[in-house]
Amino acid sequence: MKLCSIASGSSGNCIFVASDQTNLLVDAGISGKRIENGLSNIDIKPDTIQGILVTHEHSDHVSGLGVMARRYHMPIYATYETVMALRRIKSLGEISDELFHYVEPDKPFYINDILVEPFSTSHDASDPVCYTMEVDGEKVGVATDLGKYDDYIISKLDGSDLLMIEANHDTNMLLVGKYPYYLKQRILGDRGHLSNDSSADLISKLIGGKKQQIILAHLSKENNYEELAYETVLSELTRLGIGSSELKLTVARRDAPSDLVTV
Ligand SMILES: [Zn+2]
Ligand SMILES: [Zn+2]
Secondary structure, three states, X not given: XXXXXXXXXXXXXXXXXXXXXXXXXXXXXXXXXHHHHHHHHOOOXXXXXXXXXXXXXXXXHHOOXXXXXHHHOOOEEEEHHHHHHHHOOHHHOOOOHHHEEEEOOOOOEEEOOEEEEEEEOOOOOXXXXXXXXXXXXXXXXXXXXXXXXXXXXXXXXXXXXXXXXXXXXXXXXXXHXXXXXXXXXXXXXXXXXXXXXXXXXXXXXXXXXXXXXXXXXXXXXXXXXXXXXXXXHHHXXXXXXXXXXXXXXEEOOOOOOOOXXXX
């Protein structure tokens, strides 16, 4: 399987995931033009995308959804409540009913050869999910926009060869930063976002058995930066005795495509 983060962060998310036969996007939260450019960088034609898996209706995940779905007739996969919420976002424009496919947490389904499983997350949206994708025993998990993780989340992501995990903020930067109090509380809350420390804790519980690739994702522009997220997670994993023989750690760029990663 292959993955390319076209954009990842609090100002826009769009992740390309593919098998040899199937091309998918997870979210479309940047402009159609940026998605097209990102795909073109890795030699993918937008009309070969067979589905957009939507995690939730926040604009940093869906702002380019209407444009891409209309322009390329891309099927959209989302929970019922998420689709209802998308319908209320006027800026997405008209999206024809036939493009929507309803998914349910914990009900795996196939898009061609890719087995997709949505799972519920704790986040302040209508019915948010994240996804794992699996082909021939290779598994990719994408988990961002989580206020917290628990045994359920760990069980869903377990066994992933490639994991994209949120490292949204450094808690100290957030606390001393300029965000208003209510927003700080929202981000720190159980339905907000994972800090670098929580991200490291979650990753430590998912490591084992085989070499894994971990991509830190959904970094905040105001309350984090790439080196800090990387060093915080790496030092915590090192403290726990998890070394580079067990994982390859990278950080997804907020505003530029990452390299195409293969598992
Ligand atoms: Zn988000
Ligand atoms: Zn969100």
